[in-house]
Amino acid sequence: MTPAVLWRRMTLRAFLAGLSLSLALCAPARADSCDGLTVRLIRGTGVALAGRSGQTVVFRAVDADRMSLDCAEPRRLLFRSDRREPPRTFFVLIGLAAKTLTGASAEAVEALALRLHQDSLLTGEPQLGRSGGAILRCDPGDRPDGIGVGSLCRLAADRPPRARGLSHRVGRG
Numbered sequence: 001m002t003p004a005v006l007w008r009r010m011t012l013r014a015f016l017a018g019l020s021l022s023l024a025l026c027a028p029a030r031a032d033s034c035d036g037l038t039v040r041l042i043r044g045t046g047v048a049l050a051g052r053s054g055q056t057v058v059f060r061a062v063d064a065d066r067m068s069l070d071c072a073e074p075r076r077l078l079f080r081s082d083r084r085e086p087p088r089t090f091f092v093l094i095g096l097a098a099k100t101l102t103g104a105s106a107e108a109v110e111a112l113a114l115r116l117h118q119d120s121l122l123t124g125e126p127q128l129g130r131s132g133g134a135i136l137r138c139d140p141g142d143r144p145d146g147i148g149v150g151s152l153c154r155l156a157a158d159r160p161p162r163a164r165g166l167s168h169r170v171g172r173g
Helices: 003-026 034-045 088-102 106-123
Strands: 048-053 056-061 064-070 076-081 127-131 134-139 151-157
Touching: 034 048, 034 056, 034 064, 034 088, 064 088, 076 088, 088 106, 088 134, 088 151, 106 127, 106 134, 106 151
Parallel strands: none
Antiparallel strands: 048 056, 056 064, 064 076, 076 151, 127 134, 134 151
16 A cells, blocks of 8 residues: 555544544434444445535545435435446445445445446436345436436435335335
8 A cells, every 4th residue: 555545544544533432422322313324434435524514415535526425314325427437446336335324235236336327328318226225326427418427326225115104005006
């Protein structure tokens, strides 16, 4: 490892230790709090905290041009790359984040994200899939409207209907 990488890791560890201590002392203990999930995402993926505005937490990630967490229920992660075909590490990041958010297999979600991304490029349409406890949607890069340049994937936890407050009759025909 280069000295710069070692320095970043040491700085990140010191930041996480301080953040964990402040959360333990100042915040009410809630296992699924936004702050707690933010810390788990930092530890599980290696991203850095860039900032927070209301319910949205933004991260700095080497493997994505943008990674953000929406803490409103249901919690969702957004991954954006300015490239139409992002590097493999973009999909690895999605897998690691899915493992942290949902407990799903990182490798299975990584493979799903890559497949959905490729299918979205072929069809020109958003693609949706599930793996373990994760729901993933990937949108095509070059849309005809000119708005969507690059790659975009959204990740959320798959919850049974009762957990979302819906009756068992919803969705049955």
